Amino acid sequence: MSETKGKFIWYDLMTTDTVAAEAFYKSVVGWSAQDAGTPGVAYTLFSVGAAQVGGMMAMPDEMRSAGAHPSWRGYVAVADVDASAAQVAASGGTIHRSPEDIPNVGRFAVAADPQGALFILFRGMGEAPPAPAPNTPGYVGWNELATTDWEAAFAFYSGLFGWAKGESFDMGPMGTYQLFTIGGVPAGGMMNKPTSAPVPYWLYYVNVDAIDAAAARVTAGGGKIVNGPHEVPGGTWTVSCIDPQGAMFALAAPRR
Template sequence: MHGRFVWHELMTSDPAAAAAFYAQVVGWTVEDSGMPGLDYRIASAGKDMVAGIMDMPPHLAESGARPHWLGYIGVNDVDAAAARLTAEGGAVHRAPEDIPGVGRFAVVSDPQGAVYCLFHASTPGAPAQPMATGHVGWNELMCGDVEEAMTFYHRLYDWQKDTAMDMGPLGTYQIFAVGGVGLGGMMRKPPEMPGPHRWQYYFTIEGLDGAGERVTAGGGQLLGQPMEVPGGAWIIPCLDPQGASFSLVSMAR
């Protein structure tokens, strides 16, 4: 599982409302994790656990952080990966620590400031099939320098360049893969996009228009029009009711 995204987690101002929203939009079943002293909810697509939903940690809320999604990249050794990351110009924001019975993790950022987590599971599971309904179907990095980012992630996680597409003024859209499986893409962050360089995650659903209607009915926002992308998929960027950014992807409009 080294180099693959193995978990996604929402830090939000209202976990109960967020759980209801994503259950409606994506079709998840959301249940309490049972972790003592922590409101942590597990979202599942069928029998597969795919994401966590938790209250925003106080120190982040006090610093003005908005609700956001985090991706967890699997590594063989969290401590070694964190040390390598700092040597390559990244930063460790939360030192490696254990989650009893679950695994070991650290919160980090790449040299351009995009935050994510390192993770090694106590009992690794099998990766989801690409574009499986209810799973994260695409992981997209908005950054300042695509070549620099690609070099960094290749050195740490052996990500390989896949197809590259010319996006005109926005530069190149670089798809990356691990073991021949496409995991996501990288592109230059548009200057009008607010906030820092960041990762954006695409949730796979069946029928983009219907899911978009569920977004607005649930109090979220659509940030653009449905767009068809190479390969025949349709996408649309969104905000949930608490302000966390995410996208939807479907093979059918």
């Protein structure tokens, strides 16, 4: 666990139509999908080849009634979920679901940072698989936080997970884009959200081969492109998207 502490190690989608969402992401990203086979729990596993890279579950009725929207969630590895949950609360964050076990899988808690962006604390029962090579298609390659105060958010995550600052970029009227590193490796960025975004959120970028073809698959499958294609520093092309059920996600590729 020491090698993965503080890293995003899993992602899953909570949505209102798992059948339609499965078909959409299989087409857009090229994932295969299968039921996790957990008794009493409907959970779909997404894979690239033999490697599992994410999951999906139906949004509970009580969450729908409370006004929740479909969304992707990132799981961050910690050595002790209970201790990390206590640290979240002590640092001004919120624990939305107290620590509990997933039989034969691990322990988790659903948290939010002080600005309100959701993430999940997780400790697995086994060793994490080796990290893929950078830009490997089908894997999430970038984690981006849009928030109300990125400097305060960085202080929170740095204290919780040990993340460090990387390069920063001046985006003019949009302010600063601050990269963060995990174990010395760039893993994502933080910025203040646009006023049009109602709440702070994490956005996860899935690697694909070529951005234009992938964007065409998004719209053909009933999704929407809300930003891009844009070329970012380093030569990567990105688009931000909304799937047919309303969950935000993004795509990244080395070429158009």
